[in-house]
Structures are given as structure tokens and as C-alpha cells.
Amino acid sequence: MHVLIADDEPLARSRLKRLLMETGLNAEVSEAASAAEARNMATNRIPDLVLLDIAMPGEDGLSLAEFFAKLPEPPAVIFVTAYSEHALAAFNVHAVDYLLKPVTTSQLKQSLQRAYQLNRLQKYQSGPSVIRYQQSGLSKSITLDQVLYFSAEDKYVRMYMQGDDVLLDQSLNQLAASYPQLLRIHRQTLINPLHLTAIRHPANNPCLAELAHGRFNLPISRRALSLVKQALNKV
Template sequence: MNILIVDDEPLARSRLRRLLAECAVNAVVTEAASAEQARQLAASLQPDLVLLDISMPGESGLQLAEAFANSTLPPALIFVTAYPEHALAAFNVHPVDYLLKPVSLSQLQRSLQRACQLNRLQQQPLELPLVSYQHAGLQKTVPLTEVLFFAAEDKYVRMQLADQNILLDKSLHQLEAAYPQLLRIHRQTLINPLYLTAIRQPATGPALAELVQGKYKLPISRRALGTVKQALHS
């Protein structure tokens, strides 16, 4: 595996390199101090995985991630940053994980496991499932990967995207049958497990599924809690 670490801070790069060594991965690790240098290295190295900081001088990590995502065979991306407020924008390029500094060994190990699974999938030409809906009399579609969750509300279902929500005239049962990738966490809620980042247990009330680093907190039913925990760690 070829791994590229992109961070403008030398100490941060050294720490990630040390953690990778402790993970005992069979990898060639290369470092870049800027997005420009990362682009040059990636052209020749063709990295399988990029550990990417977001806030850097010049081109940001988000801009670099978009460039990687649009390449012919994109590498797996793991954001490693000190800034949780970038999480929502970061998930638009579908990273494997979004880790906050300082990263622990166990966090990195879990992210590497996810990255290896993703890389195998990247070798296969997959068609992205689309969700269709009506808007202003027009039939439109949105990739399922851009949907954070579906929530039943009165006679409609709300489809939550990163920057907007859309009302659908479909039931959760229809959506669940059409898109087995979705995860039911409650009788009123289906989530996209791509955006599941944590499970919280308040002192009172139900457990909460945190999506996009806590941007959304959705109740989990007792019946679904075990399945949601399994999805988080898979």
C-alpha cells in the first residue's frame, strides 16, 4: 500500500508516520508539506490512501480532496485535522474517516481497516444509486451517497442533504426496500451509515446517533441499538 501524508506541520507528519509504524501496515509512506507538493507526488506515486490535513497555507485540504475524488482511480481519504467545524464540507468528498488531532492509535487502526475495504471496492466499476423526487413539477435525482438521512414527518418523508432538505412522497418502508445500504435506527428514521460518526448515551433518554461529527443527533430505538453499534465499528 502507498500512503501519502499531507500536512504542513512537520511534527504532525512525524506523529502519523510513527502511528502507522505501530499499526504494522505493509506500506510505503511518503510525506508532503503542501497541497502542491502532494499533487506532484501523487502523480507518480498513485497513493492508495491519503492522510490529509484541512487547514494549510495555499490550497486547502478540502480543495485537494476534491481533486483526488475526481481522479480516474481516487485514493481513499482520511482527514486528520484540529478543526471539527470542517466536517460537513469534508463529508461531501466521501472520506473514509474524519479524525480530530491528536489521533489515537486505535482510531487510526480502525480508519485503516475501513480504508482497505474501500480500496477493494474502488477497483470495481459501481453505479451510484439515485433517489428520485419531484420538485416544481420536474423529476429530479440525487445520488444516495449525498443523503445523510430520511425522517418520517406527518404524511411525508424528509430527505436531508448537506445543504438542504427535500420532502418525498415515499414511505420509509419503500426507501428501505429500495436502498438496502440504509440503516434503520428508529421507526421514523433511516440513516446513511457513511455519515455515522459516533453513538452517544445521554444520562436520560434514548441513545443518539451522531452524523457528520455531531452536526445531527438522532434518537436510536432500543431494538436498533445493537445494529447501529455494529455499523459504526464495521
């Protein structure tokens, strides 16, 4: 495996290189101090995995990720950054994960496992994301773009669709890992940003995410509000 670390800070690159070794990953590691240098290196050899900072002199990491995503065989991209506000934009350029500095070995190891699983899946899967579930003893499936949101209920998660809802045996964390395009607006709620139509601001109450033009209004945590606003601007 060939891993490219793109970060303008030498100490950050050295630390990531050490963490990679601690995860037990058997890889050849290259380093780039800028997006331009990373582009040049990729023209000679496309990496399998890129650990990518966002704030770099000149071209930023988000733009570089777009470049990687358009390659014939795009690498898996994991953002490693000090800025939390770019998470949604990162997933819009097909990032596998978004880690905040300082990263621990266990966090990086989990991201590597996720990158491997997604890359293996992408080799066999084409077309829209599909969710499979059981209803009334029947095995069914639905494309993700038809799903409005997921809500945690006791030991299960309820999936709300256009005109129906069903219980799933997956956790919200499992769904978020499998479908990074989903947006967590609350510890108990994941929404599909495709159906986000407004943000409501009731007096003296938490802000609400309006889905499907008012059909659902779901509480937004304070921590998630900025990400929801970014998502609304992109709808």
C-alpha cells in the same frame, strides 16, 4: 501500499508516520508539507492512501481532496485535522474518515480498516448506494436517495422511506460507516441530507430538522447543529 501524509507541521507528519507503524500497516510512506507538493508527488505516483490535513498554507486540504477524487484511480482519503467544523465538507469530497487531532493508534487503525473495506467494495460496485433488507419474509433493496432517515429503537434501527418504514439489523454506527453521506443529527438519528428542507427553532425546545417539506421534524443535538446548517446550505 503507498501512503502520502500531507500536513504543513513536521511534528504532525512524524507522529502520523509513527502511528502508521504502530497499526502494523506495511506501507511506503511519503510526506508533503503543502498541497502543491502533494499534487506534484501524485503526478509521478498516485498514492493508495492519503492522510490529509485541512488547514495548510496556500491551497487547503479540501481542495486537494477534490483533486484526488477526480483522478482515474483516486486514493482513499482520511482527513486528520484539528478542526471539527469541516466534517460534512470532507465527506462531500468522498473522504473515507475524518479524525480529530490528537489521533490515537486505535482510531487510525479503525480508519484504515474502513478505507480498505470501502476501496474493495468500490472495485465491484457502481451506481447509487443500495441498502438491502428483509420485509415480510422477502429480500428487498432500495437506493439510499429514497431513504429519509434512520432512527435507533432498542436493539434495532428503523429505516424511514417514502411512504414506508422497516426494521434493520444494522446499528447506526454501521450505517454511518457504510454510507458516509449520511448525517448524524442526534445520537439516535441519522438523516439523508438530500431530504433536508429546513431547520425549525421552536421556543425553549431543541431545534428540529425538517425533512421532505415538513413530513418529519426530528430533534437536533447542540453538537450537530452547525453541521446540519452546513448541510442545509448545500441542499
